[in-house]
Amino acid sequence: MYTLYYLPGACSLAIHALINELGQEVKLENVSVPQGEPRSPEFLKVNPRGQVPVLVDGDLVLREGGAIINYLLDKHNSNMLPKSQPERAQSLEWLMFANATLHPAYARMFFINRIIKDENAKEEAINAGIEQINKLWAEVDQQLAKTKYTCGDQITGADILLTVIANWIGYLPKPVQLGDNTKRMLKEIINRPAFKKALSEEKIEYKAV
Ligand SMILES: N[C@@H](CCC(=O)N[C@@H](CS)C(=O)NCC(=O)O)C(=O)O
Incomplete structure (x- = not known):
């Protein structure tokens, strides 16, 4: 176990x-x-x-x-990690995007109050940080305008992680924008029994869509 x-x-x-x-x-x-x-x-x-x-x-x-x-x-030999290239590399690229680009962009906003004390500097940093997050979600949305999930018809680990990150809205100093294609995917993923079970076991409400 x-x-x-x-x-x-x-x-x-x-x-x-x-x-x-x-x-x-x-x-x-x-x-x-x-x-x-x-x-x-x-x-x-x-x-x-x-x-x-x-x-x-x-x-x-x-x-x-x-x-x-x-x-x-x-x-576990899951289809959520594609077996053949270039799909496998693309799925890892999206996973790294979520884990190493989008996640740290949120983290910078979570700690801003602790790091920047000057109010004007803080406002500027918040605006720049939220703009960056919006641009990253716009990239996701452009991809999801073409494909069901980030890597095509097959859901991958990146899509699950993106769905988790999208729900961190309550921890941001300002709202972020999610596109319609992104919302469509998030709605689908939060209705998967495995995701629902995890939310319920952690007693978390999904608020992003
Ligand atoms: N690079 C790490 C970052 C993990 C990370 O930032 N975890 C956050 C939660 S999403 C955390 O544990 N925050 C609490 C803390 O830093 O004390 C990873 O991707 O696993």
């Missing part, structure tokens, strides 16, 4: 939903602590960065979401 260290609604929700998609059993470890308090010493031993997701599979401990998604889909 897998163990997944998670924070409700965080990027770890994508791993949780994928484990459900794959029909695998998982022991869920919620690492939430009251605001301002450090993570538990037990969890910091598992991940000194104190971040989720962490997946434990026997002796293997993985601490990066993109690697965990790739590992799970590959191990």
